[in-house]
Amino acid sequence: MEKKDYFDLYREMVVIRRIEEHSAELYQKGKIGGFLHLYIGQEAVCSGICSVKEPQDRIITSYRDHGWAISAGIELNAVMAELLGKADGCSQGKGGSMHMADVEKNFWGGHAIVGAHIPIAAGMALGDVYLGKDDAVTICVFGDGASNIGFFHEGLNLSKVWNLPVLWVCENNQYGMGTAVDRASAVSEIRLKAEGYGMRNERIDGMDVMTVRKKAAQILDSIRKEGGPYLLEIMTYRYRGHSMGDPERYREKDEVRKWEAEDPIGIFRKYLVEKGIATEDALNSQDEEAEKIVQEAVDFAEASPEPGDETLFEHIYAEPTPIEYRGYALEKKSEGK
Amino acid sequence: MARMSMREAISSALWEEMERDERVFIMGEEVGVWGGTYAVTKGFYDRFGEKRVRDTPIAEAAIVGGAIGAAMTGARPIAELMTINFAFVAMDHIVNEAAKLHYMFAGQIKLPLVIRTVSGAGRQLGATHSQTPDAIFAHFPGLKVVSPGTPADAKGLLKSAIRSEDPVLFIENATLYQVKGEVPEDKDYLEPLGKSKVQREGDDVTIVAYSKMVPAALEAAERLSAEGIEAEVVDLRSLRPLDMDPVVASFKRTNRAVIVEEGWRSYGVGSEVSARIYELAFDYVDAPVKRVAQAEVPLPYNARLEQLALPQIEDIYQAAKEVLYG
Numbered sequence: 001m002e003k004k005d006y007f008d009l010y011r012e013m014v015v016i017r018r019i020e021e022h023s024a025e026l027y028q029k030g031k032i033g034g035f036l037h038l039y040i041g042q043e044a045v046c047s048g049i050c051s052v053k054e055p056q057d058r059i060i061t062s063y064r065d066h067g068w069a070i071s072a073g074i075e076l077n078a079v080m081a082e083l084l085g086k087a088d089g090c091s092q093g094k095g096g097s098m099h100m101a102d103v104e105k106n107f108w109g110g111h112a113i114v115g116a117h118i119p120i121a122a123g124m125a126l127g128d129v130y131l132g133k134d135d136a137v138t139i140c141v142f143g144d145g146a147s148n149i150g151f152f153h154e155g156l157n158l159s160k161v162w163n164l165p166v167l168w169v170c171e172n173n174q175y176g177m178g179t180a181v182d183r184a185s186a187v188s189e190i191r192l193k194a195e196g197y198g199m200r201n202e203r204i205d206g207m208d209v210m211t212v213r214k215k216a217a218q219i220l221d222s223i224r225k226e227g228g229p230y231l232l233e234i235m236t237y238r239y240r241g242h243s244m245g246d247p248e249r250y251r252e253k254d255e256v257r258k259w260e261a262e263d264p265i266g267i268f269r270k271y272l273v274e275k276g277i278a279t280e281d282a283l284n285s286q287d288e289e290a291e292k293i294v295q296e297a298v299d300f301a302e303a304s305p306e307p308g309d310e311t312l313f314e315h316i317y318a319e320p321t322p323i324e325y326r327g328y329a330l331e332k333k334s335e336g337k
Numbered sequence: 338m339a340r341m342s343m344r345e346a347i348s349s350a351l352w353e354e355m356e357r358d359e360r361v362f363i364m365g366e367e368v369g370v371w372g373g374t375y376a377v378t379k380g381f382y383d384r385f386g387e388k389r390v391r392d393t394p395i396a397e398a399a400i401v402g403g404a405i406g407a408a409m410t411g412a413r414p415i416a417e418l419m420t421i422n423f424a425f426v427a428m429d430h431i432v433n434e435a436a437k438l439h440y441m442f443a444g445q446i447k448l449p450l451v452i453r454t455v456s457g458a459g460r461q462l463g464a465t466h467s468q469t470p471d472a473i474f475a476h477f478p479g480l481k482v483v484s485p486g487t488p489a490d491a492k493g494l495l496k497s498a499i500r501s502e503d504p505v506l507f508i509e510n511a512t513l514y515q516v517k518g519e520v521p522e523d524k525d526y527l528e529p530l531g532k533s534k535v536q537r538e539g540d541d542v543t544i545v546a547y548s549k550m551v552p553a554a555l556e557a558a559e560r561l562s563a564e565g566i567e568a569e570v571v572d573l574r575s576l577r578p579l580d581m582d583p584v585v586a587s588f589k590r591t592n593r594a595v596i597v598e599e600g601w602r603s604y605g606v607g608s609e610v611s612a613r614i615y616e617l618a619f620d621y622v623d624a625p626v627k628r629v630a631q632a633e634v635p636l637p638y639n640a641r642l643e644q645l646a647l648p649q650i651e652d653i654y655q656a657a658k659e660v661l662y663g
Contacts, residue, residue, distance in 0.1 A: 092443035123406020
């Protein structure tokens with residue numbers, strides 16, 4: 001790893017944190033609507049994995065997708081504009097916080113039905129194998145909560161039966177909404193569920209980005225060489241609630257504080273300084289740079305136009321198809337009344 | 338033209354499109370070694386091999402979800418759900434994923450995907466295996482829903498569905514597989530999705546139907562004809578997009594309509610079509626539009642009771658007489 005790569009990785013994690021902090025503020029101001037699920041505390045997972053993936057590797061994740069969108073390479077402007085529902089958003093304001101995508105960056109979404117993207121991920125890997133793209137791995141990310149739904153089991157089973165190149169990444173942040181893993185899952189060590197499908201698996205620490213990087217690189221390499229799926233359970237923690245407006249009655253403040261002491265950004269900072277890769281000053285200037293580009297993205301998003309009314313009826317189908325009903329007010333408008 | 342059964346017509350559409358485009362493959366329960374539970378894919382496994390004719394676990398979310406994922410990468414999967422009753426197990430992937438991904442990501446994701454399935458009753462399969470819930474799936478913008486009533490349309494529409502860039506739910510009817518008809522042999526014979534078709538001309542009454550109710554409506558029309566009443570039979574062929582033009586054009590001449598469907602009446606295809614007739618041609622209404630549909634019960638096993646619940650040719654005939662003579 002070059003020195004620049006360490007700085008880039010560090011800055012990316014800080015950018016994700018700042019984007020989320022700004023998002024929380026914008027949500028409270030009413031500028032972001034709908035549901036908002038923050039990634040704060042989990043940054044080492046997306047940054048670590050994306051720093052070692054190849055361009056042909058596909059990423060698909062759940063609704064807690066801002067960090068993944070950024071690590072996959074979507075421009076911050078497009079991420080922030082999507083959060084504000086603007087025309088310059090990566091999904092042109094049609095997706096919102098939970099549904100970001102940029103297929104040019106091989107980021108296939110933000111999917112908001114828990115676990116529903118798991119069989120889809122198996123299908124993407126099938127598509128790659130079928131079409132002869134033998135060196136691509138599909139990286140499918142989901143939370144601990146998703147491992148209890150049927151989709152998870154159907155998807156994992158299919159991936160093993162057909163020996164598909166999927167890296168299943170369980171971000172175990174220890175709560176499915178407000179329900180602790182051991183209250184919802186018969187086995188709280190999620191990786192053990194892969195054993196039921198004869199699938200290789202491992203559980204690792206997700207607060208240390210270097211651990212995530214190293215393990216992900218090894219596993220991606222082994223999937224590419226040996227084929228077949230692999231379940232990687234990554235232990236992590238979200239510092240904020242499940243979504244904005246979560247009363248957080250399910251955990252003690254002390255527990256959150258304990259994990260905050262294990263902050264992935266702090267751990268990486270310490271590593272960089274102790275290894276003599278960076279000075280505190282150099283990292284502080286990365287922090288400032290991160291804050292600056294995030295603020296620029298916020299400014300860009302605020303200035304971005306609203307999507308036009310005509311876009312309401314765009315993208316229902318890929319082929320030209322008659323639109324059946326436009327709604328009462330719009331019918332009147334089109335009749336000129 | 339060749340005379341063939343609906344099963345042969347569907348099978349030949351699949352075969353020709355697989356020969357034409359290597360990106361097309363089939364996945365589903367018992368589609369391969371078994372040859373399809375309705376024998377539609379008999380011989381496919383030997384010809385195209387296990388890569389392109391893929392037997393899946395009995396796991397409908399994996400079948401539809403997997404097909405969606407493969408379509409996202411540029412393959413052109415045909416997912417088979419053994420019957421539409423099992424589509425409920427894959428409902429999330431049909432309505433929350435297939436129908437929405439193109440829109441939700443502003444056109445970035447395309448789903449050239451066909452989900453073939455079998456609807457309808459009449460084979461004493463009991464309440465869970467005999468439903469005709471087609472209208473439910475037609476409720477969702479983003480999905481195309483096609484259901485042919487003749488062998489020729491089955492072939493032409495299925496080929497169009499396979500070549501389409503959009504997700505298409507292609508609904509067949511098990512009791513129509515043996516029905517024979519003249520089918521064009523041209524390998525590029527296509528019927529357009531989202532276009533209704535007049536299957537029989539007449540000026541006295543309009544009968545709107547689709548799928549299995551098309552041959553039923555045509556037979557009712559023959560009985561009416563013997564009495565000097567000429568019914569026009571309009572076959573919807575697609576439930577979404579729904580093409581009302583031939584229906585409305587016919588209704589403006591006949592001023593009377595009967596809508597026939599095999600499924601339940603409430604919130605059904607007949608509800609939608611009759612509402613649109615009133616919206617689009619109210620000034621032409623000479624009699625209240627009649628709906629012929631299934632009795633609103635979960636279907637029983639007993640053959641006589643089952644037939645009692647299902648719409649019969651006699652019901653269509655009687656309904657036509659009622660809209661004509663009150």
